[in-house]
Amino acid sequence: MPRDLPAPDLPEPLAPLVDAHTHLDACGATDAASVAAIVDRAESVGVGRVVTVADDLDAARFAVDAAHWDPRVWAATAIHPTRANVLDDATKAEIERLSADPRVVAVGETGLDYCWPGKLDGCATVDEQVEGFRWHIDLAKRLRKPLMIHNREADHDLLAVLLDEGAPETVIFHCFSSDATMAIACVEAGYVLSLSGTVSFRNARELHEAATLIPADQLLVETDAPFLTPHPFRGAPNEPYCLPYTVRALAQLRGVDPAELAAAVTATAERVYRLR
Template sequence: MSRTRPAPEPPQPLSPLVDAHTHLDACGARDAESVAAVLDRAAAVGVGRVVTVADDIAAARFAVDAAHWDARVYAAVALHPTRANALDDATRTEIEKLAADPRVVAVGETGLDLYWPGKLDGCADPLEQEDAFRWHIDLAKRLGKTLMIHNRDADAELLRVLHDEGAPETVIFHCFSSDADMARACVDAGYLLSFSGTVSFKNAKALRAAAPLVPPELVLVETDAPFLTPHPFRGAPNEPYCLPYTVRALAEVRGADPAELAATTTANAERVYGLS
């Protein structure tokens, strides 16, 4: 992601909203004061709560800390699929302890990423990723928490593993970026699909065709900040305050009223994450 473009202007407020997946640490938050600053900017445009998500063990520790620093923050902890080769016994023990914290509302992001192996030095191979994914599925079921999935170029493989293991009660495909066939398969299984700024990209034709197929009760919205900044700010740093841009883009694709979509996705987030 380029940092050369300035941060987007704040959107017109849209309330209530929950950012179902963000990375506060990657947005530059480091302590209680900087976390509060990010959340204050978000609250000014209607984004009242966020779920900050871990992709490694340091981020998992930070996510839990941030959720205790600020009542508007909730956490999700796991190892990202590309880092699955770091899931040794000590790391499993620590993730289990962190995931049991009452401020942790999901196990994630976990899943499969078949794009990076062979391209990224040190990336976990597909077998390592699958083993870690199965472990995270089991952890989510043991703790009774939502499973948050990262998927890149792994539609069929993810569905296979979920079928083999037996999915937890609640499954979220974060940053859903697949086509209509995958959307239908997820809907049939009762999985939630979370849409990010990619739904605003005019060249994301398959995704934009899939978005209207998802029933309202299975839709979430997210920033995945600081990544995937919505159009027309692509390439600029993303942050939770940018979420209304994505919601309005998704509403346009779905032929929905943005305010109604905001209310629906907020109710969905409250339900699947158990937010207060």
């Protein structure tokens, strides 16, 4: 969780931008007014739309509600891989119902997380995660919606499961943090890669290389707020308004104008999520 540091200053505006993956509930939003306050701050610096993402059933319900409360908010719904052991029939039915909502633009976040099994009490086993991932893949294909992936230390197995199951038309790797080899494999498969504040970290050399290899029409940007606050505010609480810091750092890595990059990644978000 973010440490007890002051919130970052508002960045210089950069528009248009879409925060492709955030968690408004974890940022402290509980109702329509608090959702609007967070998105107002974001919109003041050019981040005019956000996708708020679920990692459990309560978060999925909140995400759909938030997307109906505010037209600048869209939702993604799923059960996080570390919680895949709660995917009983009733939970699956509720996630499927929520995911069918027209304000839900992706099934996610799902995938594989090999960091926590055996370390975190109650964490789903690898087998439970794989089973849950396969179910979410099928759901995304049945609903004809993008699949939003969480990947931690599971590059090979994630690609293998997607190949085995047959990937949905659109696959988004949220908070892509792997190396150039993985980036190339994903790009060649037609997947979309979303970069977060980690790309601004000075020690993320492998990610810096990967970030230069992603075509603009397969590139998204996100905050994953309240986590992964970009440099120089690493460790402070993150919010969607911080996205321009990440975009400017990414533009510098790619050797492009930040406004040009903002326009390109927004066009990708509008196409991938079918934003209106």
